[in-house]
Amino acid sequence: SQELEQSPQSLIVQEGKNLTINCTSSKTLYGLYWYKQKYGEGLIFLMMLQKGGEEKSHEKITAKLDEKKQQSSLHITASQPSHAGIYLCGAESSNNDMRFGAGTRLTVKP
């Protein structure tokens, strides 16, 4: 099965600082998804990456998929308290289901 490892498990940054969250797979990724979850809420879709070397940005969040399609990074520039939450990477497996990493809990201190 597709196993995803996320790092770090938790992250505390000062407002305005940049940060990076990583997601690594032991197998080639068919599709890599980034979601954000706030406490007591569902997952909010952020970005989807499918091609090796692909990079996407939305506001201050950039996600990249490496050429080998086994690692993805999520980078937040000039973090704000609104960025706080749990970030999850998800990947499609060969039998069509989605597997998720354990998540990275981000805290942004004002």
Added chain:
Amino acid sequence: DTAVSQTPKYLVTQMGNDKSIKCEQNLGHDTMYWYKQDSKKFLKIMFSYNNKELIINETVPNRFSPKSPDKAHLNLHINSLELGDSAVYFCASSQGFRNIQYFGAGTRLSVL
């Protein structure tokens, strides 16, 4: 309007009871899912379902069963609830497999 809605948001029940969680999506998607998120926040797929195929995660006990009256609904029935069933259950939908999934807000189930 909420795209994927689940009811109830909270469910507290006694061990041994049978309960259902409802899920509805108004996105016109043909594929729906149920996930379980445990106390450690691990999110695991339970079922994937469209009108052609039901994929069941092999670790899901057969006390759990999905029921889909139509494409817009996928309800989760749980028989003989156990303490270990306490978790947050999320419904999601997508247009076909291998596409962006949209999640409901979750149902927090507590089994006493």
